[in-house]
Amino acid sequence: MAALAAVAGGALGAPAAAVDETPPGQVPGQVDFPTHCLPPQEAGLPPADGQTTARITVDNPDPQVGDTVTVTYQVIATPAVAALDRSPAGGELPADAPTPTGRILLAGAQSGEVTVVGGRRGAPAEPGAAPPALTMAGTFTVTAPGEITLAPGGYTLHTSHPVGLDTVCTAAAAPVSVRLTATPLPTANLRSVFLAAPAGAPGAGLKVTAAGFTPGATVTVAGRAGAAETADRAVATADELGVALAELSVTDKATTAVVAYEGTAWSARLGSGPAAYTVIEVTPPPPGTQKITATVEPGALGMTQAGEAITLGAVRYGDGGGAPGRIGTVTVKDARGGPAGWSLIGKVTDFTGPGGLRIPGGSLSWTPKCAAAAGSPSPCTAGSAGTVGPDGAVLASTPDGPLVGGTFTVDATVTLQVPPYTPPGAYTAVLTLTLS
Template structure:
């Protein structure tokens, strides 16, 4: 029994040397010379509670700290690394015993405000020199990461921190703060929005004056939409107005009387733009009175009608299973979407297509959410041998709730509204993508699910 008591006193002595706050709240000098004032350095009141078994009273005094970020202008969906440096703290080593090197492991929090609220958990590596008896505790450096989820200015302010003692559970000094000022700021920019507007025609040809049924999708719900004929980059006289329904769909009957019309587009606003307009759908005005051929010759015409399958899509499997990530690591979970097969038997010039995807937030246990912008992909697309079409994969990068292009073919709308390539774009295509989900550090354990929606237009 006496040996046990002596062992307990030895443990208590080490705990006090490592973590106890000085009675009366004396503030020791920083572990290293700080030099001139650094941008973002702040000072704020701190209340430190030493380990209960030390028997020492709480210590109150100022903490001097500074917060920095590795990316002051991230895009929404980007990961930001936060560094929380404490140069001076009220907690000191008041005992005659020396504090061994690397005995303290600090953890803390950084408060977010402005366009994004919440807290970032930061952790230190526990690296410091021995601390002589009575000297100030060493300077602390803690890091953590978070995902920028909203555009606008985000403020970062230091919050409380805890000094954990290695090999001595329960011997922690807990320091809380009141009214800590903003130490750093960053400005998040929004992700570019994908334009998912598209139109399709009930028929691809007709005589002058024929009324064609135009169906559109991807428009702003309730928005006025102009459906117009087009010849190259210019609009023709064919035009009709419509209104998008609650789902963003449009349906209109367009009389085509202008013989120059070679395509039909739809757009919001006063004029077509790559941001608010659909790509062109090809249309041919048939000449009702062809010129008679010369005597002794005959005109021969062969018609290839659109295939019965039109434009169809199928996908292998209904679920994507991502890799596992260890708690606290903030690693990336890899995976792969089910292979998509696209059959295009419509024929005709510039009858291309675009396959886009968007992902919802991931929902985990107790309603914990991971932003959909944490998912990125690397698309691939292959055209089957013998088909006239060529397939171009989308750019590698963030998917997110706003959507991104997975693949496209010649004839799909381009950024300037032009059509890419005149040859027929039909055929059979296979599309897939490697996906990576970036899990924020210290995300609560559990299974997280989301919905990845693919749209073919």
């Protein structure tokens, strides 16, 4: 857990309801919906009603909770064309005159709105000619797993020629344009297995305690030889505390470890790591010989971090912008000797400043890096660049495999986006890293 500190120096219409799917055969993400547009009074035009053709696209259709998704909202056709063509000065609408803003409606596993802003159009429009498509973009952070629907909402077309004028378009009964499927962050697997003895003769009964399992679940206790199970097996039921007690008869001489798991087969999500066990031969060696046995005992999964505080760069009052920095280097050592990989998750609180003022934790983003030391059996994968936030994001991870482990160095550059005119002072948050 590390503390982070930074030093800081137009109306839309009512929400539109998502009521339908994109019609078959249409461009993915493109929908039509009724729109009511109110031109500025200076244009001397009546309200315009008609169909808006719009398209919504996303950069990541299968995000994970904590990921930042970029959304693009393109208005291809709008009943507000007449208002865009008419200006108090007459003549053509100059290049870079109209700039759109709008919103996208979220529903399903996550509700709310995404504000999108467009760049200026780069070409003039002759009177009476349809303007080119107007494109707006914005981002949102995924906060819940499951299906999230995106539907177009109202939009405002701002014209800056020769004065600032707004055409406000409200959307009604807009259909769903895009569906996302968000997956949850990995959760810690606390399942473990403990043996009453580290070794025994073939056929000896071994008392096994499996802990951290789902209360009432059927738990299989099995012998292991590397990544493969042996013939030794027993079944028990976890009590209300998630503890299962079993007696395993170890008869397979190939058994070198014992694992426990829920379900039909061991998995990194529902299984424990291995506990070493040695089958001791009772047959004496031939005269003049000696049997030599060496045991490699599994270790633990742990991490250390350099430093206790992270100081971000300063930003100027009024300007706002990114306050850069980097986390203290994290060293992860995996000496368990089993098949389960690991995940390192980071979560950050809001930044609290003078008088209780806050900068949301979702304003902090990072770009992770991860490197495996020479000889490490596992490769290390850095998490995606993006928002950290209170819901968390993956800093680094290693995959499951027949035999995993190693030493890994994890770093990340971080940036806190400070809003303009944030009151001066120090703003502090807490970054928590969880290894599982």
